[in-house]
Amino acid sequence: MKEILVIGAGAAGIMAALAAAEAGARVHLFEKNDIVGKKMGITGKGRCNLTNSCSMADFIAHTPGHGKFLYSAYEQFTNQDLLDKLHTWGLATKEERGGRIFPQSDSAIEVRKLFYRKLCQKGVDLHLSNAVHAVKAWGSRMVVSAASGNYEGDACIITTGGMSYPVTGSTGDGYGFARSLGHSVTELKPSLIPFTTEETWPHTLSGLSLRNVEASLWKRGKKAASHFGEMLFTHFGVSGPIILMLSTEAAHKKSCVFPMQLRIDLKPALSKEKLDARLRRDFEKYIRKEAANGLKDLLPQRLIPIVLDQAGIAAACPVNQISREQRQDLVDTLKALSTAS
Numbered sequence: 001m002k003e004i005l006v007i008g009a010g011a012a013g014i015m016a017a018l019a020a021a022e023a024g025a026r027v028h029l030f031e032k033n034d035i036v037g038k039k040m041g042i043t044g045k046g047r048c049n050l051t052n053s054c055s056m057a058d059f060i061a062h063t064p065g066h067g068k069f070l071y072s073a074y075e076q077f078t079n080q081d082l083l084d085k086l087h088t089w090g091l092a093t094k095e096e097r098g099g100r101i102f103p104q105s106d107s108a109i110e111v112r113k114l115f116y117r118k119l120c121q122k123g124v125d126l127h128l129s130n131a132v133h134a135v136k137a138w139g140s141r142m143v144v145s146a147a148s149g150n151y152e153g154d155a156c157i158i159t160t161g162g163m164s165y166p167v168t169g170s171t172g173d174g175y176g177f178a179r180s181l182g183h184s185v186t187e188l189k190p191s192l193i194p195f196t197t198e199e200t201w202p203h204t205l206s207g208l209s210l211r212n213v214e215a216s217l218w219k220r221g222k223k224a225a226s227h228f229g230e231m232l233f234t235h236f237g238v239s240g241p242i243i244l245m246l247s248t249e250a251a252h253k254k255s256c257v258f259p260m261q262l263r264i265d266l267k268p269a270l271s272k273e274k275l276d277a278r279l280r281r282d283f284e285k286y287i288r289k290e291a292a293n294g295l296k297d298l299l300p301q302r303l304i305p306i307v308l309d310q311a312g313i314a315a316a317c318p319v320n321q322i323s324r325e326q327r328q329d330l331v332d333t334l335k336a337l338s339t340a341s
């Protein structure tokens with residue numbers, strides 16, 4: 001009987017341990033936490049987005065970097081295979097907007113408990129609260145040194161996760177194990193993360209979300225990446241779907257070296273000419289008001305003073321005194337509300 005040593009009981013380690021056990025191996029699964037799948041418990045805002053119903057080609061297309069690397073893995077185990085397995089194990093699922101699949105119960109904890117039960121049923125030797133501190137190769141055998149002692153096996157699977165949310169146990173230990181075994185490890189970069197801004201104006205807008213805007217990253221006057229959709233201001237900078245996507249794209253582009261300038265096109269659907277025409281109409285309507293009031297049909301209230309400030313127009317300036325040049329500056333700002341370069 002083959003003996004397999006698996007380090008880390010997250011989603012990957014649990015699936016690897018179960019697959020090895022189902023194939024008839026004796027499996028040791030080491031986990032530094034006192035439960036399995038701790039990170040799984042916080043996924044999908046506590047609901048666990050299990051998979052997506054899109055095609056495997058779409059999975060690859062949406063994988064940043066070298067997605068094609070996953071072809072052979074996806075050939076052997078698809079999203080449908082995962083769902084078939086979960087359904088056989090008694091987990092009911094549902095599909096939501098964008099093909100996202102969740103447990104019917106909306107509970108990530110239910111998924112974690114299901115995996116724990118399966119590990120016990122399949123006879124996997126679970127070593128909880130048992131951190132591994134070294135992995136060595138002895139000829140054709142592998143030796144794992146854990147808190148409770150040394151374990152020998154025919155193969156070792158390192159599934160210690162990445163480095164995000166280290167409180168869940170994912171502290172990057174696996175990179176060291178892989179290096180010590182002679183593997184090369186690529187440079188680590190954060191991905192799917194919000195941005196902090198040095199300037200404080202985004203912080204003052206904390207809680208404000210913008211839809212249908214285009215956010216872009218710039219370095220030395222050159223656009224490096226951009227995304228269209230929804231974003232959010234936070235007490236430290238910016239977040240939301242398009243910002244997370246920008247961070248992922250930035251992690252894979254050499255031209256993206258932080259700090260970078262963030263520009264927000266507040267009206268991407270309008271050309272500068274059309275935006276100017278729109279401003280003229282609004283200013284006609286609010287001819288006797290102050291500049292801040294002249295923009296109330298175009299922008300969220302909280303954004304108006306920031307936009308006027310970047311355009312160099314006083315909020316109290318009467319609309320009928322805004323010059324053509326100032327209106328052009330306003331158009332430029334609406335097309336590129338920016339942090340410093």
Ligand SMILES: Cc1cc2nc3c(=O)[nH]c(=O)nc-3n(C[C@H](O)[C@H](O)[C@H](O)COP(=O)(O)OP(=O)(O)OC[C@H]3O[C@@H](n4cnc5c(N)ncnc54)[C@H](O)[C@@H]3O)c2cc1C
Nearest residue numbers: 008010011012031032043044049131132160161169170173
């Ligand atoms: C807030 C948040 C929400 C997310 N939502 C989703 C979602 O809805 N759907 C989705 O598919 N993905 C989601 N993800 C991503 C998902 O959590 C990860 O892709 C997934 O957890 C990776 O699984 P893993 O098994 O590779 O690593 P991990 O889940 O990180 O598991 C690694 C395990 O290894 C253990 N370990 C580490 N070092 C050692 C050691 N030396 N000895 C013993 N054990 C060790 C850790 O304690 C940990 O339990 C989310 C991530 C975050 C942070």
